[in-house]
Amino acid sequence: MPELVDSLNCPKCGGPLKLGPGDVIVTCPYCGTASRLRSGTPFLLRHGMLTARLDRAAATAALESWLEGGFLKPADLRRASRVTSLECVYVPFFVFEVDVKTSYAGVLTRTGTNERRAGTVPRDYFWKVLGRRGSDFPVREYKLPLAYKVPFDTAGMLPESRFLNAEFDEEEAVRIVRQEVEAHERELLKDLVDVVEEARTEAAVKDAEFLHAPIWLAGYAYRDREYRIVLDAASGEVVRGDIPPPTGGLGEFLKDAGRGIFGR
Numbered sequence: 001m002p003e004l005v006d007s008l009n010c011p012k013c014g015g016p017l018k019l020g021p022g023d024v025i026v027t028c029p030y031c032g033t034a035s036r037l038r039s040g041t042p043f044l045l046r047h048g049m050l051t052a053r054l055d056r057a058a059a060t061a062a063l064e065s066w067l068e069g070g071f072l073k074p075a076d077l078r079r080a081s082r083v084t085s086l087e088c089v090y091v092p093f094f095v096f097e098v099d100v101k102t103s104y105a106g107v108l109t110r111t112g113t114n115e116r117r118a119g120t121v122p123r124d125y126f127w128k129v130l131g132r133r134g135s136d137f138p139v140r141e142y143k144l145p146l147a148y149k150v151p152f153d154t155a156g157m158l159p160e161s162r163f164l165n166a167e168f169d170e171e172e173a174v175r176i177v178r179q180e181v182e183a184h185e186r187e188l189l190k191d192l193v194d195v196v197e198e199a200r201t202e203a204a205v206k207d208a209e210f211l212h213a214p215i216w217l218a219g220y221a222y223r224d225r226e227y228r229i230v231l232d233a234a235s236g237e238v239v240r241g242d243i244p245p246p247t248g249g250l251g252e253f254l255k256d257a258g259r260g261i262f263g264r
């Protein structure tokens with residue numbers, strides 16, 4: 001028998017929960033309590049959010065200033081573009097503080113002599129894991145502006161914003177963070193040795209938090225094509241913006257460049 005997931009209520013205030021198909025950690029739209037679906041264990045992580053400092057008008061202004069110009073952008077981008085969609089979405093993240101120690105042994109070959117190297121490198125990280133599966137959100141480019149963090153409160157959310165629940169819980173997020181940190185440490189070893197013979201990373205998760213970050217997702221049309229801009233509603237930074245290719249193809253681009261050089 002299929003589960004009637006849409007009939008669930010908040011364990012704290014009894015309010016009806018809004019559920020998406022893959023949701024696992026659900027936040028109550030009335031009291032803001034985060035709870036775990038289909039499980040007897042409560043969700044205990046601290047739940048924070050980032051303050052949205054850009055309302056719709058400020059977001060529009062930020063988009064227009066981004067379209068105004070900059071490296072590799074067509075000269076008429078601002079003039080010939082029109083913002084076609086703009087929506088604020090609260091995106092869920094798990095944020096971990098991780099203490100890492102990587103022990104390695106290997107050989108340095110770049111000096112021409114095969115020098116043996118070994119050692120232990122300690123590091124610590126604040127590492128974020130996006131709480132959604134199969135999303136194309138630019139996680140790597142996005143720097144969580146933790147300076148704007150406050151306790152989660154539905155009253156502090158921007159009006160008419162969309163809210164995303166997490167599609168997996170903190171246990172799975174811890175597995176992901178361990179894998180990602182290990183891969184990252186492995187990458188960093190390439191600075192120390194050219195041939196890695198042994199590497200072992202111990203990662204201790206010291207602190208974990210659940211966090212919702214407000215993001216403006218915008219679409220704009222330029223010369224009959226659609227492009228996307230992802231804008232951080234807390235910091236005001238453009239996380240990623242699609243830039244159209246130079247107008248008219250390479251021929252016109254070269255002609256323009258020539259005009260610049262010969263002053264015609």
Ligand SMILES: [Zn+2]
Pocket residue numbers: 010011012013014015028029030031032033
């Ligand atoms: Zn509630």
